[in-house]
Amino acid sequence: STLRPLIFGVAPYNPILGETHHVSRATLNVLLEQISHHPPVSALHATDEEHNIELVWCHQCVPSFNGAWVETEVRGKRQLKLLSRGETYEMNSPNLLIKFLPLPGVDWTGNVTISCKENGLEAELRYGPKSFFGLRGSHRSVKGKVYETATKRTLFQLNGHWDRTVTAKDNNSGKSRVIYNAEEVFSGLKTPVVNDLKGVRSTESAAVWSELSEAIMSQNWEKAKEAKNAVEEKQREVLRESELKGTPWVPQHFSVTYTKDGGWECSPIQQWVPPAPIVLPLS
Template sequence: MVTRSADETKVVVSRPLSIYGDSEEDSTYKAPKPIQRILSLFKDIGPGFDLTYFKLPPLFNFPKSHLQCYGETVYCIGTDMLSRCNQADSPVDRFASVVSWSISTLRPPLFGLAPYNPVLGETHHVSRASLNVLLEQISHHPPVSALHATDEKQNIELIWCQQSVPKFNGVAVVNEVRGKRQLKLLNRGETYEMNSPDLLIRFLPMPGIDWDGDVRIKCPENGLEAELRFGHKSFLGLRGSHRSVKGKIYQTSTKKTLFQINGNWDRTVTMKDNASGKQTVIYNAEEVYSGLKTPIVHDLQGVRPTESAAVWSELSEAIMSHDWEKAKEAKNAVEEKQRELLRERGSKGEIWVPQHFRVTHTKDGGWDCFPTQQWVPPAPIVVPLS
């Protein structure tokens, strides 16, 4: 969807991604074929190569920035699983709700296509009902994104700091996702801290995309932790389960396992009570991804110049219309503008400072971010509820 003001300010938003794919009639999110064309991009790259700054031609982009993809995992959802985390009365039920919500945030992009690499200072601001979400690209070298989301009605706060480090190993791209995610249930006095699995993009022998690795979720206030293992089929497809998730919820102090987690994050996930043997479905992908709504521009004048949907509007519009020459020009224009700003700051001796986050470096070389405001304000771009 393209929105313009009287002064020709342009904002382009596209429909949210879903794990269920898209119709044959719509080629907006379809990768170039055959697979050899995709592999040709890596012909001069050896195993272990860091792809952080690898530039894709627009033909291999879909019309979204990484910031928009991160934000969608929070505000584009069929069932409001985030509010459920705060509504359960018992600590165990709240913890189980947080586990299921964390699974719902893991929707991979489509094979053969990738979002745009955000430019420094790029922002993305969207609201869904009382949930307000604000993201900012707080570093470009290395690329680091920060997210702050608040819901004053539900007394919920989210703070994420995320750095993706993609590397090519000869048959796949392993995208390591570094950084921590915090979910705060403010009226409960509980903070849940978690990490993200890695994104595995396989080219051979069968192309595909999966989440892979271990996730730990912990809440010191209620003394519970969870360990989740996201898996996939082996290289030849002889072992493992497609898009599987297995794990447990246990007491931090005694290490006693209370529940077993088992299922597939693109279908259903169950939780089995070790004491009673009772099994409950805690996650249903069909509910999470059904009826996803495309955001709309509610207040065009309130859209920041740094908004993803404005920064990349020309490129997104060109991709959606399959005008690849225009897309190439639009992408080059955004990148050249950023180079000019970098040269300008360098000539003045200026150091760029994020607008919405304070940033610190951790002992292990990672990043921490702290929002500069208590509550995220309502956004000019909103997700309709019906």
């Protein structure tokens, strides 16, 4: 964003209400929907019927500006369900830190707690960026532990970097092993391809922002600005019509509730996410 000319601005993609992204990789099917625009809230539902796994996320991003950086608090609950084991893991998210000075960069910061009532285990993770001038701290580091909820007895010590490797040290045996390797995870990812063009929804992100993306790729900033304004004006028209008709907009794929105490919560309407027209090839 900081490399684009001022005439264009620094926020090209501002998710619109009802925007979706539906993608598959092997047996994992993922569906996201923008369920609120003010404030911006996104919902995610992912399922893998073959491995009996389900993920449900509901996120509200709340940025705070501090001159040289922006720190975005990611509010909301994440659930990972291992259906065959009858286990549900609940977790929060670290904050996203975007630095402009002295050197541009992106990092995660803050504390994350992961808990599972069914097996009585919890994990605490601490994401730590470097200091403002880069003299203290460890760049993109993550440290933590896995322990028994009832006894607080630590089972594993976690240490590493989220963009490299993370290891777990067994407190009983003293042995360590790598539990996450970023290079292995991301080196295998391929560019998504459209398998079924007719199956792509009009609300799909790639369709909504296609003209804007083409303009950015060709560095036609005036056309990009026009394309961005056209998308946002179309959304304003839809909202005005809904208000005049007295029919409030409702999400297509999630049931949504909001309370001051609990914040935003979403429940998928479908039990399983169907295969998507857009896929990430395995090889």
